[in-house]
Amino acid sequence: MRKRLGDLSPAERKVARVLLAGYPAAVFETVATIAERASVSAPTVLRCASRLGFKGFPDLQAALRSELDARTASPISLYESSGSSEHSTPERPEGASDPRLGAALSLVRQAMSQTFDEVAPHEFNDAVNLLSDPRRRVHVAGGRFTHLLAQYLGLHLTQFRDQVHFLPDRDVERASFLTQLARRDVTVVFDYRRYEADKTVMAEMARERGGKVIVFTDPWLSPAAAHADVVLTTQVTSDSPYDSLAPALALVESLVAAVLDRIGDEGHERMKVSESVAKRTGLI
Template sequence: MRFEDAIEGKIDSLSAGQKKVGRYLLAHIEESSYATLAKISRESGVSETTVIRFAYTLGFESFSTMQNALRAELLGESEREKAEEDEDNVYFGTLKREIEILEKTRKALSIEHIEAAAARLYGADRVFSTAGRTTHAAALWFYEILGKYREGVTAVQPEGGEIYTRLMEVTEKSVVVAISFARYTQSTIQFAKMAKERGAYIIAITDNSLCELALVADQVFITESNRGESGINTISSAAALLNILAVAVYKRDIKKVSGRLKELEALYQKRQNVLIE
């Protein structure tokens, strides 16, 4: 039982003098954990004997035993609060790091760079979005969004036999968007290399301008991945860049893209239970 609860549970049964001690301790709980017997006696307006008897009433062998128990309880609460605060710091620190990476990425971007990539993505006969392992989710997201804005968008899982099937579809008018962070997925790099051999334009999103994927690419967007506490690359910065590219494609022909979106919405409406509003 907490020290304060113990006092409150007995306060009504205490003598008048002991009630004064109890009320003083409740009002000055931290100070009482290190104050002398004489000070508590003086401040509460009772004799030292009354303070000692108060300790007996709470079940302690002596005043010092009571004070030691109070001190240990307060220290324990302090440690728990610190542990909770440290845990919060880990969580918020992860988010803070994500924000820092996004801000750094924003500062490194140029409008010309974005619009040059958008022109390629808009004018391509086919767009292939590819990434391996954890970043594959970002490639799938880009495929899903860009596929609503224009036709001929394909997501490529670089591991397995699909890579060769998709390579047969690559032409000199195609664009490959490849995403890879350290430790780099070799199959993503290989797909980019082979697509370039077939004449495709390669746009890379990566964390190092000197990595193999960047050296293969015609255009490179540099950002970072927050490995943080998890030890696994996050995809928020890659997704942010891909979102910018998708928006840039949208803005190149808002009328045409809006028409596609309206057509898509009409198809949704023809079939029940596609979307729940």
Template sequence: MASRLSAVYSELPPGERAIVRVLLDDYPFAALGSLRALAERAGVSPPTASRLFDRLGYAGFAEFQAAVRDGARDRSRLLEFVTAPGAPRAQPSAGLPEVRRAAEDLRSGLDGTLAAVSEPLLTAAAALLAEARTVWALGGPLSELAAEYLIRQLASLRPGAHRVPEPAHGRARTLLDLGASDVIVAYDFRRYSPATARFVHAARERGARLVLVTDAWGSPLAPHAEVLVSLPREAAGPIAPLAHEIAVTELLLVAAAARLSPAERLADLDALTQSLT
């Protein structure tokens, strides 16, 4: 999409060029907001912006956004990292400059991630995690690790904390007993998991409430979340934002623990652990 916009740029009238400049300067994120916000950034009217997308052959801005999202989902961050200009190449002493750059990106991304998780957001999430009858967590191919961490720690704080099983028949049995007093915590990052989406949609149909941890690209599950934790784009490292997911999970656990006062349960857990070792 970025290449296509660059190719048509010289043929466009000034107002539409302004829109393309904004899109390319902050691609793809500039395309993921509203049409009015995009037009304001470019200093043009919304009808001017609409004409650009008509010219590009889309049936409106929404269809253009869908194409941008689809293109983003099809690209691997790791592929982008290793094929970008200036990307690391195999060398006998390779890695140090890239590692330093990755460390700076990680530090900056973590700062942005922690700043994005506001106190009201944590309060709302903690209430759901503490008061639900059961809490079920799931994720995609990598974010399942964050879901596993959440449940391992949350199960020490309260009963009824479980991972959503992988097989379809296990997920079906889980859905049988879900209702409005249950909470799903989903970690959903591009490329977004169809299996996660199917389970969440089925759980929501049964009344379960959703806490969603996702990225700045716009998970299709976002409209269904009661609590939406959206990591900023700075959290998108070259491989996967797992460190950021774990950092957010730590904050969720601390907030839930503050509501649960689990000292007695944790003491029992320690005593049982010692008796079994």
């Protein structure tokens, strides 16, 4: 819907904005209620749905129901529906030695390609600009599994820039961490289905303090994305009930390379100093 806003008429854009502002509940309102909120006619609501590629408004609602089911999917539900299209097995590459390895490779290739094709260049560049700004502190946070991605990003950034902080594990330290969010900070949140409420609160608090927020999430969008300045979505398709984080890791590595390139000589010098300290203290 966001991508198609430019294709809509001014009246239809009003409808789309009402739906986006009240996502997801607004889509399940009656056509008359949506029209009233957007200050347009009921036929305009129907035309908006058609312009977005749906057969009608009920078709749009059905698509949203399917999307919400996907957003709340768990490994158990994905396992039980492993025969569905979301986890269907693609054709095995010719010459693959093992059917399972071949199928997994195809899925990873497809997910990687789709992820990089769908990342908006301006979003990626905005993330690079924010993370390479030496005036800004960087805070990184992830969830049950994605804390690994948060640490991976943060540990790389610490090699060539100052003021990189990780969300603490203990409650008291975490509360202190959140109280320090400020206007010049960049908060990077990783939140994939099933989404964690504290990540949304963290993004919301960061925005309330005037800071910038970068959210890594899946195609169904974490609620934290509503508070983000930059949203980087990655595909999660895999050959198991568990979502794949391989495309997200690849995007993180691309982001790290771009940030280092943007920082330039200063980052290189910081890396040399860090290496020297590590050698002197016997860490390497």
